Amino acid sequence: MGVDLDAFITGLPKAELHLHIEGSLEPELMFALAGRNGLSLPYADVEAVRAAYAFSNLQDFLDIYYAGAAVLLTRQDFHDLAMAYFDRAVADGVVHAEIMFDPQTHTARGVPFAFVIEGLLSAMAEAQERHGITSALIMSFLRHLSEEEAFATLAEAESWLDRIAAVGLDSSEVGHPPEKFARVFAAAAAKGLKRVAHAGEEGPPAYVHAALDVLHVDRIDHGNRALEDADLVERLVGEGMTLTVCPLSNLKLCVVDTLDHHPIDRMLALGLHATVNSDDPAYFGGYVADNYRAIARARGLSRADLAQLARNSLTGSFLPADAVAAHLDRLEAFVATH
Numbered sequence: 530m531g532v533d534l535d536a537f538i539t540g541l542p543k544a545e546l547h548l549h550i551e552g553s554l555e556p557e558l559m560f561a562l563a564g565r566n567g568l569s570l571p572y573a574d575v576e577a578v579r580a581a582y583a584f585s586n587l588q589d590f591l592d593i594y595y596a597g598a599a600v601l602l603t604r605q606d607f608h609d610l611a612m613a614y615f616d617r618a619v620a621d622g623v624v625h626a627e628i629m630f631d632p633q634t635h636t637a638r639g640v641p642f643a644f645v646i647e648g649l650l651s652a653m654a655e656a657q658e659r660h661g662i663t664s665a666l667i668m669s670f671l672r673h674l675s676e677e678e679a680f681a682t683l684a685e686a687e688s689w690l691d692r693i694a695a696v697g698l699d700s701s702e703v704g705h706p707p708e709k710f711a712r713v714f715a716a717a718a719a720k721g722l723k724r725v726a727h728a729g730e731e732g733p734p735a736y737v738h739a740a741l742d743v744l745h746v747d748r749i750d751h752g753n754r755a756l757e758d759a760d761l762v763e764r765l766v767g768e769g770m771t772l773t774v775c776p777l778s779n780l781k782l783c784v785v786d787t788l789d790h791h792p793i794d795r796m797l798a799l800g801l802h803a804t805v806n807s808d809d810p811a812y813f814g815g816y817v818a819d820n821y822r823a824i825a826r827a828r829g830l831s832r833a834d835l836a837q838l839a840r841n842s843l844t845g846s847f848l849p850a851d852a853v854a855a856h857l858d859r860l861e862a863f864v865a866t867h
């Protein structure tokens with residue numbers, strides 16, 4: 530009733546479960562931080578940065594994304610980066626965000642782990658105080674690096690483990706299967722951390738199986754290629770496994786050729802617990818509500834579908850059950866009146 534689809538999408542209380550904070554670095558902030566830190570960028574201006582964002586696969590993107598992150602040096606830089614994200618997320622109706630960070634991208638450049646996490650944590654506290662948005666941290670290991678380096682990162686995080694909800698696995702998927710990180714994920718689990726992993730973005734269904742069987746993940750990031758394996762789909766449905774799907778990312782990284790062919794509605798119809806997320810919004814042309822809008826238009830999603838995606842995001846989050854229930858109550862009230 531009443532409001533148009535854009536307002537309905539924005540108004541739906543939702544969680545964002547797949548967001549790389551380094552991927553929310555807008556070109557304007559990239560230039561501001563480069564200036565503040567006395568660094569020069571290989572781009573003339575923000576338009577030139579945006580023009581460089583044309584990718585034909587995941588690796589094309591990762592090369593540019595790691596280069597962009599080089600402007601992040603101080604606690605204040607990480608704080609400013611995260612505050613900019615939270616401001617956008619709140620405007621999109623995000624009530625809870627589980628944000629991934631890649632410490633190895635920074636520690637490899639000599640930035641102390643403490644600067645990264647303290648900057649993010651101070652922004653998380655400020656965003657909660659200012660906007661009421663809650664958040665959690667997912668510490669992701671770069672899968673193109675070694676198991677030993679992942680263990681070193683877990684050791685560096687030791688004194689902050691009570692502030693980290695989960696470990697994750699990202700970066701170049703093909704050739705770096707989940708098995709490579711079996712032991713470090715087991716060590717993280719023994720320390721009480723939850724586990725997520727990118728799987729089935731470019732990698733085959735076998736990587737999704739391994740994320741489940743070997744890494745014992747609580748969620749699958751992306752999971753698109755699971756659709757190639759009917760038994761795997763049945764298993765994911767049976768286990769109620771949340772998939773953190775990222776439509777605009779899938780388009781920009783050529784996981785789908787057009788959003789018109791995106792499988793989000795097929796996933797819902799199969800009973801998969803799919804969610805919609807932005808992945809790296811500064812690089813892929815949109816924040817979470819842009820992703821809902823783009824996929825709704827391309828696939829003709831109904832308001833009931835959109836509400837189900839938002840519901841899945843809340844139930845798939847790592848929030849305590851009472852907080853999930855409270856958000857779901859608000860979601861159902863919103864849906865009933867719009």
Ligand SMILES: Nc1ncnc2[nH]cnc12
Nearest residue numbers: 549699700701727808809
């Ligand atoms: N979509 C993605 N896949 C793998 N690693 C990433 N790091 C940032 N975004 C990523």
Ligand SMILES: [Zn+2]
Nearest residue numbers: 549699750808
């Ligand atoms: Zn991702």
